[in-house]
Amino acid sequence: MLVKGGFPLAPLPAALVSCGTVERPLALTVAWTGIVNSDPFRMYISVQPVRNSHPVIAGSGEFVINLLETPMLGALDYCGTHSGRDVDKFAVCGLTALPAREVRAPLVAEASVSIECRTCETLHLGSHDMFIADVLAVHAAPALVNEDGRICFDRSGLVGYANSQYFEQGKLLGNFGCSRTLLK
Template sequence: MSKITFKPGTMVNPVPVVMVSCGSSEEEYNIITIAWTGIVNSEPPMTYISVRKSRHSHGLIEKSKEFVINLCTEELARQTDFCGVKSGRDMNKFKEQGLTPVKAEHVACPMIQESPVNIECRVREIHEYPSHDMFIADIIAVHADEKLMDEKGKLELEKAGLICYSHGDYFALHKKPLGKFGFSVMKKKTKKRLENEKRKK
């Protein structure tokens, strides 16, 4: 297979797309759409977001050292895009997009009610880079819609209708999974049991 070589670029795709809510008071509440985000540590659970210094949310997060990551769905695709291209300096994005700010448990900034999963974060480090600053944060609480929980208390994220971002486009993640973690080395007996459990649902 022949390959075409490109100059260095941000070609790790797809990536998560999330709406990050921030601001310590109702007057400051803002939402910024972020694609440069992910997990950096498991124990303790830590995440990051990378934000340009020029963005209105950068100053809010730098001041409060807090933010909430709100996962995005197909139903929220339009709001997700809007909050990434418009500035909170010019408007209240919650009101403009009909989104509901909800009080978080541990941070002053709001959660987005319409998002199926909200992740409260507290910044522990800020790393400055040429185009973006990376806010590394501890995950201090996770909230999920009750309708995503099965009868055993397991979170079924596949029911949320989540979206991702790939090379300038938004994509829905609604296809069936190709396999669970470890499926390549799973014993036949275990695989059969899991298939039977899946059929019963």
């Protein structure tokens, strides 16, 4: 069946992007984010130029991609449906801005994963500008990190987004290479 509209590659992470400074933090929710390269490690966010945070990110070249778990869904949705021109989203949502290690943009203390980014290229694509960024540091809640120092996403209830709906992520189905045993 042919589908109409929507975005068929989903769900994507629903990320709370922080920018500005610890003293003047801004936040916006984006679902258009992901990895674009592994060496060097680069990620992207796509932001509409009309968004309040857009000129801050464009000017500083820095932002943090924060991933939240389901108990923070209200804050995540609020930051995507209200403008920082009208309200202090950190104050309304009870979010805490923390200093990052490599960028001036703040971490969000309530995030389970925070990824510090510095823009290396901006693509003007039409409705959105894509900020491609070098990943400078990755922070994760201790409960999500295994003994090898890797994030165990199956221990989380991170929020995903597709077709104007939120989803809880986190069920482990198998490891890379599982076809060796599944296809026997």
